[in-house]
Amino acid sequence: MLDIKLLQNDFESVCAKLRIKKVDENLLEQMRTLSLNLKEKRKELEELQAKQNAKSKLFGVYAKEGKDIKELQEELFGYKQQTNLANAGVKVLEGELEKIASIIPNIPDPDVPAGKDENDNVELKKVLTPPVFDFVPKEHWDLSLDWLDFERGVKLAKSRFTVLKNDGAKLARALINYMLDFNAKRGFREVSVPYLANRETLYGTGQLPKFENDLFKIDGEDLFLIPTAEVPVTNLFRDEILDINDLPLMMTCYSECFRKEAGSAGRDTRGMIRQHQFSKVELVSITTPQQSDAVFESMLTCASDLLTSLGLAHRHLLLCGGDLGFGAAKTIDLEVWFPGQNRYREISSISNTRDFQARRAMIRYRDGKKNRLVHTLNGSSLAVGRTLIAIMENYQKADGSVGIPEVLQPYM
RNA sequence: GGACAGAUGGGUGAGUUGGCUGAAACCACAUCCCUGCUAAGGAUGCGUACUCGUAAGGGUACCGAGGGUUCGAAUCCCUCUCUGUCCGCCA
Numbered sequence: 384m385l386d387i388k389l390l391q392n393d394f395e396s397v398c399a400k401l402r403i404k405k406v407d408e409n410l411l412e413q414m415r416t417l418s419l420n421l422k423e424k425r426k427e428l429e430e431l432q433a434k435q436n437a438k439s440k441l442f443g444v445y446a447k448e449g450k451d452i453k454e455l456q457e458e459l460f461g462y463k464q465q466t467n468l469a470n471a472g473v474k475v476l477e478g479e480l481e482k483i484a485s486i487i488p489n490i491p492d493p494d495v496p497a498g499k500d501e502n503d504n505v506e507l508k509k510v511l512t513p514p515v516f517d518f519v520p521k522e523h524w525d526l527s528l529d530w531l532d533f534e535r536g537v538k539l540a541k542s543r544f545t546v547l548k549n550d551g552a553k554l555a556r557a558l559i560n561y562m563l564d565f566n567a568k569r570g571f572r573e574v575s576v577p578y579l580a581n582r583e584t585l586y587g588t589g590q591l592p593k594f595e596n597d598l599f600k601i602d603g604e605d606l607f608l609i610p611t612a613e614v615p616v617t618n619l620f621r622d623e624i625l626d627i628n629d630l631p632l633m634m635t636c637y638s639e640c641f642r643k644e645a646g647s648a649g650r651d652t653r654g655m656i657r658q659h660q661f662s663k664v665e666l667v668s669i670t671t672p673q674q675s676d677a678v679f680e681s682m683l684t685c686a687s688d689l690l691t692s693l694g695l696a697h698r699h700l701l702l703c704g705g706d707l708g709f710g711a712a713k714t715i716d717l718e719v720w721f722p723g724q725n726r727y728r729e730i731s732s733i734s735n736t737r738d739f740q741a742r743r744a745m746i747r748y749r750d751g752k753k754n755r756l757v758h759t760l761n762g763s764s765l766a767v768g769r770t771l772i773a774i775m776e777n778y779q780k781a782d783g784s785v786g787i788p789e790v791l792q793p794y795m
Numbered sequence: 796g797g798a799c800a801g802a803u804g805g806g807u808g809a810g811u812u813g814g815c816u817g818a819a820a821c822c823a824c825a826u827c828c829c830u831g832c833u834a835a836g837g838a839u840g841c842g843u844a845c846u847c848g849u850a851a852g853g854g855u856a857c858c859g860a861g862g863g864u865u866c867g868a869a870u871c872c873c874u875c876u877c878u879g880u881c882c883g884c885c886a
Contacts, residue, residue: 422845422846425845425846425855426846426847426855428855429845429846429854429855429856430854430855432854432855432856433854433855435866435867436854436855436867438866438867439814439866439867440814440815440867441866442814442866442867443814443815443866443867444814446814452866455866456866457866458866459866459867460866462866463865463866463867624805624842624843745843745844754843754844
């Protein structure tokens with residue numbers, strides 16, 4: 384959620400910043416007008432209520448003293464009608480404002496490059512060099528290892544579901560355990576959370592109300608399958624006021640993630656790149672505004688080092704404004720090298736949402752006497768499925784077998 | 796799923812013959828005083844949001860959520876949600 388005061392006081396600069404996120408300026412203008420209007424109406428209502436309250440108190444006193452109440456009662460009745468009317472007006476405005484405010488995306492950081500789409504993202508650096516093969520490397524679905532069973536995944540559920548078998552299943556489990564241990568050493572505490580979340584939770588992190596179509600909803604319940612562990616883990620502290628001394632809170636969480644992938648029909652239909660269900664180890668941090676840049680760096684480093692430790696060549700990509708997600712002020716994607724596809728592909732995404740989610744979810748910390756909004760950050764440690772196939776493709780040998788990265792061997 | 800019970804501030808927990816209760820008391824917490832240290836003791840402060848004000852300090856709303864009755868509701872009525880206990884079922 385946008386800071387409404389910022390919109391009221393600094394309209395032009397907010398507009399300018401949201402222009403690269405393709406936000407309709409009329410909507411912002413509407414939001415500003417609405418909020419100013421609401422403020423005024425609210426003031427009127429409160430003044431009415433104050434008068435009404437004062438008179439109402441008199442009523443009790445009069446009654447006790449045996450004074451005549453008739454006239455006062457009529458006066459109060461008049462107030463009542465006025466406040467009811469004013470109150471109804473305020474509620475309407477509140478509803479309208481909420482409706483708009485809830486779908487306006489976050490403001491990009493100043494260092495986010497302008498740009499339209501993924502083609503305008505900026506490569507910050509490359510880590511490790513892609514392996515050189517003396518044969519033509521295969522794509523993971525062509526490696527005949529009997530690790531991935533696409534057909535039976537479809538049989539059990541539908542397309543974009545995959546069954547892991549044998550060392551494939553084992554490797555996925557090894558990766559999860561390895562990542563959690565790796566993150567723990569970097570100071571991230573492990574949590575395990577529900578895979579179903581309610582509306583408030585999904586609102587808090589920004590999936591609702593705008594992206595309901597991307598979520599699997601449980602029939603007959605007001606619950607959704609989580610699209611990422613970011614949702615429950617960040618919301619752990621919804622409606623709470625944290626002790627400043629407990630910050631930053633740094634957590635890591637393994638979960639399954641469920642996405643409808645609406646709008647990506649036809650894309651990555653082969654293989655395990657794009658699934659309706661996938662495993663991911665996530666990093667989530669809750670910080671003070673002062674700490675958030677440093678924590679962002681350490682999350683990024685953590686994810687990048689993890690890839691390095693697995694011997695996987697990757698690059699850091701600073702997302703441009705147009706490619707930035709709804710809640711993110713800044714995002715750096717990690718893309719890993721896929722020899723079979725001969726290109727880098729996203730495997731991790733680290734975002735700072737600043738106070739955007741905090742305002743929605745009302746996550747605050749006490750700073751002396753003041754309660755302030757925290758900053759929330761999230762990032763994939765790594766997507767497990769994509770890491771698995773990255774290992775398959777990068778560690779493949781001429782005979783079709785696949786090596787296991789050294790650090791994972793104790794976990795197999 | 797069946798039968799009861801309950802939902803009040805960081806916690807415990809008063810308040811349910813409607814006004815003096817945004818909320819007692821205790822605990823926790825913060826600052827200060829006292830004590831050689833510790834323990835104990837004393838004083839003061841201590842919900843959230845919005846809003847007016849340089850500030851001190853005001854105003855409004857909130858006692859699970861939403862609606863209703865009333866001049867006035869934490870207190871009465873309705874709906875919903877959640878929690879607890881017992882029974883059934885179950886990893």
